Amino acid sequence: MAQRLLSHKITATAAAVCLLYFPAAGFSQEVDNRFNINAGIVNYLFNSDKNQDDDIGYQLGFEFPLTERFSGTIQHFEVESDVLNSPLETDVSLLHAGINYNFDQISGWQPYVGVGIGKHRFEGTGLAGFDRESLDINLGMKYFFTDNWMGKFEAMMVNPGGSLDEDFLLGASIAYVFGSRNERPAPAPAARPTPAPQPVQPEDSDGDGVVDANDRCPNTNRNLAVDANGCVILDDEQRNQTLEINFDFDQAIVKDEYQDEIEEFADFMHEYNNTRATIEGHTDSVGTDEYNQALSERRANAVRNELIMRYGIAASRLTAIGFGESQPVASNNTAAGRAQNRRIDADVSVRVQIERRR
Numbered sequence: 001m002a003q004r005l006l007s008h009k010i011t012a013t014a015a016a017v018c019l020l021y022f023p024a025a026g027f028s029q030e031v032d033n034r035f036n037i038n039a040g041i042v043n044y045l046f047n048s049d050k051n052q053d054d055d056i057g058y059q060l061g062f063e064f065p066l067t068e069r070f071s072g073t074i075q076h077f078e079v080e081s082d083v084l085n086s087p088l089e090t091d092v093s094l095l096h097a098g099i100n101y102n103f104d105q106i107s108g109w110q111p112y113v114g115v116g117i118g119k120h121r122f123e124g125t126g127l128a129g130f131d132r133e134s135l136d137i138n139l140g141m142k143y144f145f146t147d148n149w150m151g152k153f154e155a156m157m158v159n160p161g162g163s164l165d166e167d168f169l170l171g172a173s174i175a176y177v178f179g180s181r182n183e184r185p186a187p188a189p190a191a192r193p194t195p196a197p198q199p200v201q202p203e204d205s206d207g208d209g210v211v212d213a214n215d216r217c218p219n220t221n222r223n224l225a226v227d228a229n230g231c232v233i234l235d236d237e238q239r240n241q242t243l244e245i246n247f248d249f250d251q252a253i254v255k256d257e258y259q260d261e262i263e264e265f266a267d268f269m270h271e272y273n274n275t276r277a278t279i280e281g282h283t284d285s286v287g288t289d290e291y292n293q294a295l296s297e298r299r300a301n302a303v304r305n306e307l308i309m310r311y312g313i314a315a316s317r318l319t320a321i322g323f324g325e326s327q328p329v330a331s332n333n334t335a336a337g338r339a340q341n342r343r344i345d346a347d348v349s350v351r352v353q354i355e356r357r358r
Contacts, residue, residue: 036175044092050167073116119132206230208221238349246339269313280322
C-alpha cells in the first residue's frame with residue numbers, strides 16, 4: 001500500500017513539474033530531440049486485485065525523432081514477482097511502443113509526456129502463459145549531463161485489457177544520445193481535418209402499444225412486455241455457474257484443456273460483478289492426511305490464481321479452501337474413482353431480474 005501511495009505522489013509531482021515547465025516554453029525554444037538508446041531499472045507496482053508482490057526489474061529501449069518535438073519510443077520491461085500468500089511466482093514482461101511530446105529544455109532538464117500501446121506476457125509456476133494488450137500513459141524528465149549522455153526518469157500507467165486493472169511503473173535509466181545537439185528533424189505536413197459525423201436522429205415512437213402522452217419509458221423494445229406506463233415488466237430468476245477441474249496424480253497444475261470452463265466461470269462472475277466464489281480443493285486417499293491437505297490447498301490456489309491473473313477477477317471475490325481427502329465423490333478403491341476425487345469444485349449463484357417478452 002505504501003508503494004501504491006508513493007507511485008501516485010511521484011506521478012502527481014512529475015505532472016506538476018511538466019505544467020510548470022510548459023509556460024516557460026515562451027522563454028526558451030531549445031528542444032533536444034535526437035536518437036538515443038537507454039538501459040536502466042524499473043519498479044513494477046501491481047494493482048492490489050492482481051495479488052502480486054511489487055518488484056524491481058530491468059528496462060531497455062530506444063527513442064527516435066519524428067518532428068521537432070515528437071519522438072517515437074520502443075521499450076522492453078522485465079520483472080519477476082511473487083504471488084502473495086503463495087509459493088507461486090509470476091514473470092511479467094512488457095513491450096511498449098509509444099509517442100512522446102518533448103517540452104522546452106531549461107538548465108539541462110527537459111520534461112515530456114507520452115501515450116502508447118503495450119504487449120504484456122504473464123508466465124509463472126502453476127500458471128499457463130498468456131498475453132494482454134495495454135493502453136499506456138507516461139510522463140518523465142530527461143537531464144543532459146553532456147552533449148551525448150543523459151538520464152531519464154519516468155512514471156508510466158499501464159492498463160491491460162481483459163478486465164485487468166491498471167498498474168504503475170517507475171523507471172530510471174541512462175541513455176546515449178547520437179548526433180549533434182544542433183540537428184533538428186524536418187516538420188511533418190499538417191494533417192487534414194476530419195469532418196464531424198452527423199448525429200443520428202432518434203425515432204419518435206417505440207411502438208410498445210402505449211401512446212406517447214402516457215409513455216413514461218420511451219424507446220422500449222417492441223418485443224418486450226410493458227405495463228400501463230410503457231415500462232418493461234421484470235421477472236425474478238435464479239442463475240448459477242459451476243466449475244469442476246480434475247488434476248493428475250500428485251499435481252496442482254491446471255491443464256490447458258480446462259481453460260474454456262474457467263473462462264466461462266470468469267465470464268459469469270464478470271457479468272454479475274457482485275458475486276463471490278469459494279474454490280474447494282480435494283485429493284484422493286493416496287498419501288498422508290497432512291500431505292493431502294496441503295496438496296488440496298495448492299490445487300484450489302492454482303485455480304484461484306488463474307481466475308485472478310488470466311481473467312481479471314478481483315482477488316477479494318475469491319476464496320480458496322482445501323479439504324484434503326475428506327470429501328470424495330467416488331470410491332478410492334479404483335483408479336477411475338481416485339481420478340474423480342483429484343479435483344476442485346466451485347459454485348456461484350445470483351438472483352437477477354429479466355425482461356419479460358411479449
